[in-house]
Amino acid sequence: MDITTVADDLIVIHDGVNVFRYDDLTPDTGYEFNDQSVTTLPRPGGELLCRIATVNDVHFGETDAGRIDDDPRGPIQRVADGEQPYPETMNNGAVAEMAAIDPAAVFVKGDLSQDGRPEEWAAFEATYRSAFGARLHVVRGNHDAYRHQSGYEGDQWIDLPGLSIALLDTVIPGQTTGTLSTDQLAWLDQRAADGDRPVLVMGHHQQWIGSTAGNAGRRDGYFGLSPDPSDGLAEIIRRRSNIIGYTAGHTHRHRVRRLAYADNVATIEVGCVKDFPGTWAEYRVYETGVMQVVHRISSTEALAWSERCRHLYSDFGIDYESYALGRLEDRCFTLPLR
Secondary structure, three states: OEEEEEOOOOEEEEEOOEEEEEOOOOOOOEEEEOOEEEEOOOOOOOOEEEEEEEEOOOOEOOOOEOOOOOOOOOOOEOOOOOOOOHHHHHHHHHHHHHHHOOOOEEEEEOOOEOOOOHHHHHHHHHHHHHHHHHHEEEEOOHHHOOOOOOOOOOOEEEEEOOEEEEEOOOEOOOOOOEOOOHHHHHHHHHHHHHOOOOEEEEOOOOEOOOEOOEOOOOOOOOOOEOHHHHHHHHHHHHHOOOEEEEEEOOOOOOEEEEEOOOOOEEEEEOOOOOOOOOEEEEEEEEOOEEEEEEEEOOOHHHHHHHHHOOOOOHHHOOOHHHHHHOOHHHHOEEEEOO
């Protein structure tokens, strides 16, 4: 039984495919539901200015969940003959749930496709653009540019009530790892300096932040945003106090780390849509803080699929269930203004 979501007014518990949702709760209050004890989040002060929604790693076109290159180990999950492809099942569920909160904007942080093929991008557009139109903002991931495609490239700046979003293109075409150029970092630095509201930075690749062993593991082949541009991003965050966090995908996990040298600002990873636990993230923008609330996609079809994927990669000795779900405090928390 997983406590999957907690907000200031909401607790959601999943027991396999069974969903227990408790609404209209009191902020910062302890509750006991289904023999589980949990406290709702404190509500940031001031008015709720807007809500936005994000997804990443949606992977239209993927057919084998849990496959690593040509390795036969897994377990590898596939749909049965006659079943809808699982990216459609999971993304249709995500879109329906996001639309229900009437978001001011929806952000897709890369890996729209499995291989950047036109039919995969068309399936993505049919699902997301048709639902959100001009509210949809998209940047590519590594899977969208393995063959040096240029679709969805480039950085974007979006002003919303109470919050600006810097959506960064972190892709190196043809490669899995990510980067930010000096021009991109200078652009972010100047836009943040000129901004008149808090800024949340988004990109596909997670940030490298070093380790307790100093520069141990520092290498250009880091599976994420390479160390030098990661340091550059951290320096801008340190210098521009209106930047309240960086949020990425790529790792298919939920995790929060802190930039100790930049006011403990959060650098965040949000899990994928396509398999376990199958999530999207809501951001509630208040006058004094931004609350991240991760939701597990809970249509009957989506839960049936994502439950099948709890134990992906177990043949490799990986506890994917714990890795992907993360801790509750990695999914649901408030980003305070600095």
